[in-house]
Structures are given as structure tokens and as C-alpha cells.
Amino acid sequence: MSRDGDHGTALAALHALLQSGGLSTNAREVAEGLLKAMTSKTRLLIAGPESAGRDALANAICARAIPEVELFVADTPAAFDPSNADICIWCTATFSASEFQVWQKVPDRLKSLSFLVPVANTTTFSERLNDAQISYFQSIADSEFYGLFPIVLGAPPGAQNAELSSTLLREIVGMLSAQRAAAYVDAQSFLTSHRDKAAERGAAPNLAADTNQNANDQATQDAAQQALSVLAGYATDLTLEMAGDDSEALKQILTICSAAAEALAEAMQTHLGGAGVSSEFALLSEDARTAADNILLLSVEGGLSQTICAVTTLLQLRRELEMLDAA
């Protein structure tokens, strides 16, 4: 069966499960969240002070008519509402201190799904996008965005950087497809763990089971919160270290990442012995263990790309934990 077919089947099963009335309150909320993630359009927000670039990108995206995407353009700083976006593109000429300040309000989850797009036009290209500028943007993108995509307005098709706008579109499409796939996997895992329970509950409503389920959800939530607090303990160190990009600073960042990942894996492991945490938490705990191993290997290697990879891995783990906590 095709992925779309699978997707449709999972949607139908989720609907049926919700209608059966056999789900606990918490599980129902999770199911509704999943349904929403699988059916609602992705909200793509284009913002930033570089208005010509904003319009050019908005036009390009509209022209491609990417399915399942709802496009918003924040024309003014007041219209910039990160809480209402799934993906964000920030168009800028310099990424000034005031922009950095605005960007700090963006939740990490959205940062990890956003693109920094420095915009230049053909007349001033040599002044605006020299190597030093690109390396500055790269350092910002490394810590604050998913990726960096400089574009040159009015450049002939095929010219360097003009090409990147289509690369950016491909990235966005790829990200959307990954999100849909992740929502599908989450739905499948939810269906596997709740279908049987729901059937039992449907046949004979069982107050004890409901209480257990609530207790399990609570245990998972507590465990996720504790794991998040372990990570938060390292966040300050990491923010301080982020200031530099010389090899010593990278080494420091990798060392902190490695220690954070190890502590996280250990903390999550301690919750597995006791009863109560969900299978999702157990799976995530295994991921955290593998991630800690990988980050240690990366820290032995050293280097910029290894550092980016380590930080991204930790951010992904944090995001997964936040989802568990929210569920």
C-alpha cells in the first residue's frame, strides 16, 4: 500500500477510535492532536525586515502551489506571531541586533524548523554577500535556524544563489513531507498501543483502567519533565559557549553536549525500571542512549559540522521530550 493509502487508513482508524468513545481523556487529547497534525495545513510564515525578499519568496511559493501549505506574510514587526507558525522564513539584509532580539521570542521548536534567508540584489551583491557576511550568517544560522539560504534577487536563472531559492523550496517541501511522515508514525504507534485497550474499554467501561492510564500518562509526563530539567541544567553553559566559534569553543560545546546527552540518557534510564512510563518514553530513552554515544564519538572527532550535529541532536531530543510532556 502507498504511503498516501497508509496515511488515509491511519486517519480513518484514528477517527473510528475517537468515535468509539473507548479512549481516556488524555489519550483522546493526544488522538485529536494527531488528527489535527495529519489533516491541517502547515502554516508557513515569511517574516523579517527585508521586504523585497519577503515578496519574492511569497510569490515563488505561491507559484509552486505547494500542497497543504498555508502561507502568511508578516509585513510589520507587530504582525510577527511565531506561536501561530509551523515553519518560518526570516528574510534579512544584515540580521542586526534588533532582529536577534525579536528572534529570541521564537520557541526552540520553531527555530529548529526555520530558515535564515539573507537577501541581496544584483546591483549590490558584491558589497552585501561577501565571504565575511556569509560566514556571519552561517554562524547565526548554525545556532538559531535549521538552515541558511542566501538569495540574490533578479539574478539570471542558473546563477549562484539565485539557484538557492529553488533549493530552499525543495528543503521546505522535504520538511513538510518529513513532518507528515512523523505524524503518521506517531499515529501508527498510538493506534498500536490504544486500539486493543479502547476495544476493551468500549466493551466494558473500566474505571480502574482509566485510572491506570491516567497514572501512566502522569508518570510519563513527570519523567519527561525531569529529563527536560536535566537538559535545562546544561543549557546555560551551552548558551555561554555558543559565543565563540574557534576550535577551543567548539571543543567546549562538544564536551558540554556530550555531558548533557550522557546525563539525559542516564536520567531517562532510571525511569524505565519502575512501572508507569509509556512505551514512547521507553523508545525515546533508547534514542537518547544512542544519541549520547554518537555525541561522544562526535566530540572525539571535533570540528564545526560535528558540533552542529551534536547540538541539533540535543535539540531534537528536547523537542521529542516536550511533545511527550505536552501529551
Next chain:
Amino acid sequence: MNMAPPIPSAGPDDGLSASDRLLKSAVAGLDAFAQQMEPVKAAVLTAKNLGDDSSAKIAAQLEAKIEAFEPSVTMIGQIKSGKTSLVNCMIGHPDLLPTDVNPWTSVVTSLHMSPKPINAETRAQFCFFEENEWDRLIAGGGRIGELADRAGADEELAKIKAQVEQMRQKSKLRLGERFELLLGQQHDYGYFDHELVERYVCLGDDFDGSASEQQGRFADITRSADLFFHQSALPVRLCIRDTPGVNDTFMMREQITIRAIRDSRICVVVLSAHQALSSTDLALVRLISNVKSNEVIIFVNRVDELSEPSTQVVQIRDSIVETLAKIDGPKDAEIIFGSAIWAQGAMMGSFSRVPEASKAALMQLVNASEDASLQHQTTRSVLWELSGMPALYAAISNRIMHGEGQGLVRHIGARARNLLAGVQQADNLKAKAQIGEVSVQISESEISTAVATIKESSNTTLMAELNEAQTAFSIRLDRVHDSFLTRATDALLSHLEQFGDDEVWEYDPAGLRLLLRSSYQAYGKTVQSAFDRCVRQAAEEIGSLYQNALNLPIELFDIKVPPPLRVPPPVTLGQTIALDLKGTWWRNWWYKRRGYQSFATDFRKLIHAETIGVIQDLKSQHGDALREQAVQEAERFVCEQAEILLNTLSAPLLAKDGVDALFDRQTLIARDVELKQAIRSLEAIEA
């Protein structure tokens, strides 16, 4: 300083030679340990004398364990570091082992020194390679042959095989056509001398007529030599293990040396002052980097060959510390400087045999020393002091005292304490039985059933916990292995995409070792906790059984649990793997590859084949061994406590039947005083 030839000192009438007297002064630190053992020995003897047959049997086992205690020190070193000369001085026989051993030999020589005269028939034991070890060398060219084969380094492999064949032909000439029948055998002798040792350990390069026909006859195939001798200068037994170097042609020695390090708690790394630790000694540092820092001592030998030792020693020390920090070695290891030549001169009492340059170096050190007393000492004392031998033995003694020795004291102390408490309790019950008081409240069969249940449940619980730990350990190691292979292959691909295949790329396997080490440590902790829980639970249950049977407060039955299980260091991680070697064969491998996918696939296969052995060794040699140790130790503890309990509770029955000796009041009081005294002395040590 008095540089006149020393006059042989008359010394006290202790029957020791002058050289033995020097040795005795150096091992003074071991006297403290021997003294600490005295009350333990006395307590065991009390239990043996005052206990019944069953208690005496356990006490005899403890005595045997004390008697057999033999701490050991493994000596490893750079080639030409003068390690064997140093070992000869350490054992008080400056000429015993041949110092010009040919690099082909792979013999580990264990020198077992006993403070008591040796009565055993065997004084020297030589073991030959097992058939499978020999086959591995002959068929595959040893570890290095395997590596060259995997890497497709055909020329290197052909060279290695030619060398092996040459060695085999030489062995045939020495030992006859069917020499391979000797493999796996062992030769024992009731004596040993220099010539006998040379026959098995030393190998002359060729039959050039200069060596006797017997010299080095068996050296090709000898794997280990054990020599047992009386050394009256020592207060306790001690074993010094001399290992072959590590950078041999076939990397056969590395495996042998790793085994020797595993067998000892203390490792002395001998370096030459001329070639102090550098990146070329990585293999050596890898071997010790998994051993705890405080179990490693670094001895920098041949300072007598330095032109200005007083200043050079400081520079060498700094350089060693820096190198160890850089390559993740044991950074807190103690560093001692000295000279085997000076130690030899002191032991033989012959200053004239010390080369002129060496004398000049000694003078330079004496003159630059802040220790003014050196100026007024005899030549012999100065030679001895600056040879580093007293400092080396002080460091060794200190580690024995606080490591293996302390372990023995605690282990025997706890067992003796439980045994004495059992004898004390039995006396008490006998006395009550004699006046007709019924003290045991439950029947013999009920006690037997309860003991059997405790044994059974303790064993079942421990086995279940250990099985779970071992499975988790195995899964963890496989995952680590897989993560490493994936990461290393990804890094390779990323390099190829960025730089192409013109530039040779290397990948540091330190990450794999770090992950494996931490996995093993986590497993070790789990096994330790399971063991600890098991013995505490059993002690508590046996205590409750005493309480129920005798209807007395549980505080009276304080059963001492054994000290925590020791987790041996994962020394197997020190073995060299392909990624550690950055030689010609690796470049050959690199330039033979075409296409990124071919690189990635072949690399993964090569590194998998190279590292899987380390994973398996860690699972079996370390993981299984630790598990086995936990099971045996827990079982011994539970059975011993059960035996003491059954024995104690049956005491009044025996007394009532009149089978056992009846004690009068005076005897009982005297026994009680003696038992209490022994228990108090054990408690004092424990405190």
C-alpha cells in the same frame, strides 16, 4: 662523598648477604603490611584451635588463603629500556635473567619470591604455546598478519609469512622435525640456574657458534616461565612478572602482555631516559590507559646515561606528564627515576664495574642534590639510593598495602570474624545445654529446610539479576559497536565528499574505547550492586534464622558481609586495532579503493572485523569472568555462613549427648577471653 671502593659491610648477624640487606631495606613498607596481617593470622589460628572440626576446616582454608597470598607486579617497557636488568635487581639476583633477549621471544617470566624456604619439588616451570596459538602465528602471521590480510596488503602479508616460515625452519633445526608435538606441553625442573633459563627464555640470533648448543633451544615456543625461589629479604611473597616488549613483528607479544597486566594489580612501566614517552609509544600507553592511575608506576631507567641528570630529569618528567595528558594516559601515575646499572653496582658492591660516564652522572646528581646527607654516605648507599630501587619498592609496597593487601585483610578479617562469632555462640549454647536449658527453639529439620531455602533463593535472585545485567551489557556493547561503525563510516563519506580520495584520511578509535570502557564500568557497577544486595540479604536472613532459633535479639548476630567485589580494569581495550596503525599498509588500503561506496563498504567491513574481537573479549574475558566471580564469591559466602549456623545450632545437641568435650567453667571463661580478644583485634583493624 666517599668514593673509595666500599668495604663489604659486616652487618648484623641476620644471615643476609649485603645485597639482600639492601633489598630488605627497600621493602620495609611491606613489613608494615606483614604486621597488619599478624592479628588476622592470630584470629584465624584462634578459630582453628577453639572451633570444632567444621570451624577448624574453614579456618584452615583461611590460613591457606593467607599463605598463598602473592601480590604481583607486571613490568612492561619500551624496547631497550633496561627492564630485565631492573627486574634482576628487584629480585636480588642481578645476573639471573638474560638481558640481551632476541626480539623474537614472547616469554612472560614470572619470578615468585617467598620469604620461607621453598619445599615444593618444582622450582622452574616452562609452558609452551598451545597448538591454536601457534597455528594462528604460523597460518596467519599473528595479529599483524590478520590485519595485513584484511587490509589487502598482499606484499606486507607475503613478507610476514616469509618471516614466520624462516622462524619455523629455525625452530625445526633447534628442536627437530616434529617439534610441533611439544606444543601445549610443560617442562618442570627441581632447580634453575642461568643456563636453564637461557635454554627457554634467551634466544641467540643464529647458530653462529658463539652460543652453546642448548642456549635458547626452546625459546621460540616458550610462552611462560615461572621460577620459584627463596628470598629471605622479603616479609611476604611477591611475584615480579617480566613481559616481552610490545612492538614485535607479529604483535604476538601484545596479547601476552595484556594477559600479564590482567593478572597483576600493579603495573610498572619502564622507560628509557633517552627515549622518554613519545607518540611512538602509543601502544604502550594504550595498554596502561585502562588501568587505574594509582596502580601504574612509571620508572625512568638509565638516568646514569644522561650528561646532566639533575636538570634533565625535571625536563623528562614534564615531557612525560604532558604526553600522558595528551594521549589520555594515566595522568596521575607516580614517576620514579633511576638506574639499574647503579642498583647492580650497589648489589654487587663493585663500583669499579660502573662505567666512567655513569659514575660522572652519579656525581653530578649527588652534587646537585638538596639532600646533604648523600655527601657523607658510602658509595654503595649512594648508588642504591639514586638507583631508584628504594623509591620503586616504596611505591610498590604502598600500593600493595592499600590495594590488594587491604583487600585480603578485609576479606579474611570478615570471614574470621563470622567464624569466631559462631564459635562463641556455640560455646554459649553448650554451656546452657549442660545446665539443662533448652536454647534452640526450632527443630533441626526446620533449620535445615530454612537454610536450604536461603541458599536457593539467594542463588536464584543473584543469577536472575546477573543474567539481566549480562544481557543488557551484551546489547549495549553491540549497539556501541554499531554506532561506532556507522559514525566512522559517515565521517569517511563526509571526508570523501569534501576532500575527495587523494588525501589519506584517518579516524581516531578513542571514541570506541571510551564508550566500551564506560559500558563495562556500568556493567561492573550493576554486578557489584547485585552481589552486594545478595550477600546482605543472605546475611539478614541467616541473622533472622539465628534470632528465631535462639529467641535472642538480632543485634547479637551481626554477620559481616564480604568487601565489595573488585571490577578488574578492561585491559583488553588496550589491544591495537587497524585504526591505531597509521603505517604503509593503511595508505596501501586507501589508495587501492575506487569509488566512495567501495570505500564505505570495505571500510565498514574492515573495521568491523578488527573491532569485533575487542567486543567479544570484553563480553567473555571480562564480562563472563566478573559474573563468575560474583556467583562463586556469593555462593561461598552463603554456604560458609550456613555451615557456621548449622554447626552453632547443633552444638547444644552434641553437648547434651556428651559426644563433644564438656568444658568446665574455668575453661569456658578462658575460651571466652581468647575469642573476645581475637574479635576485638579484628574490629580494631576494621576501624
